[in-house]
Amino acid sequence: xxxxxxxxxxxxxxxxxxxxxxxKRTKKFARHQSDLFMRISNSSWRxxxxxxxxxxxxxxxxxxxPNVGYGSDKKTRNVLPNGFRKVVVANVDELExxxxxxxxxxxxxxxxxxxxxxxxxVERAEQLGVRLTNAGAKLKxxxxx
Numbered sequence: 164x165x166x167x168x169x170x171x172x173x174x175x176x177x178x179x180x181x182x183x184x185x186x187k188r189t190k191k192f193a194r195h196q197s198d199l200f201m202r203i204s205n206s207s208w209r210x211x212x213x214x215x216x217x218x219x220x221x222x223x224x225x226x227x228x229p230n231v232g233y234g235s236d237k238k239t240r241n242v243l244p245n246g247f248r249k250v251v252v253a254n255v256d257e258l259e260x261x262x263x264x265x266x267x268x269x270x271x272x273x274x275x276x277x278x279x280x281x282x283x284x285v286e287r288a289e290q291l292g293v294r295l296t297n298a299g300a301k302l303k304x305x306x307x308x
Contacts, residue, residue: 176265176266176269176292176293176294177246177266178245178246178247178266178267179266179267181246182236182238182239182242183239184235184236184239184242184244185235185236185239186235187232187233187234187235188233191207191208192208192226192227192228192229193208193226194206194207194208194209195209195211195216195218195219195226208229210228211228243269243296245269245294245296247267247268247269247294248267248268248269249268249269249270249271249296250268250269250270250271251270251271251272251273252270252271252272252273252284252295253272253273253275253276254276254280254284255280255283255284255287258270258284258287258288258291258293259287259291261291261293262291262293265291265292265293265294269293269294269295269296270284270288270293270294270295270296271295271296271297272284272285272295272297272298272300278301278302278303281300281301281302282302285298285302
């Protein structure tokens, strides 16, 4: 069994339904003419605005433009590889909201939470049966030997 903080045995919480996530396109959309100029070789997508541009006019053989058809399935959108959707949690009260939805949503402790409060959140999540994605972050094992 996986051991958590302070030797607590963490229960393996599984998602309610783990539908396979299918991405229509995993490759990034290349900016028009980014292969010709080094200064824009790594830049993100920008929509071509010229009146004569092949890409903007969607000619055959031109690079594809992003559009609504590349969107993900609504049921699997924003789903993590573990099958849950993520909710950022900053304190114990926000964690309580996930009690009734612990098979659909998992918590992620916010980056600016102190290690003292992290420990409280992790312990409460264990009691409620809520999965945390970063339960072990910023928690050092205390050795009093």
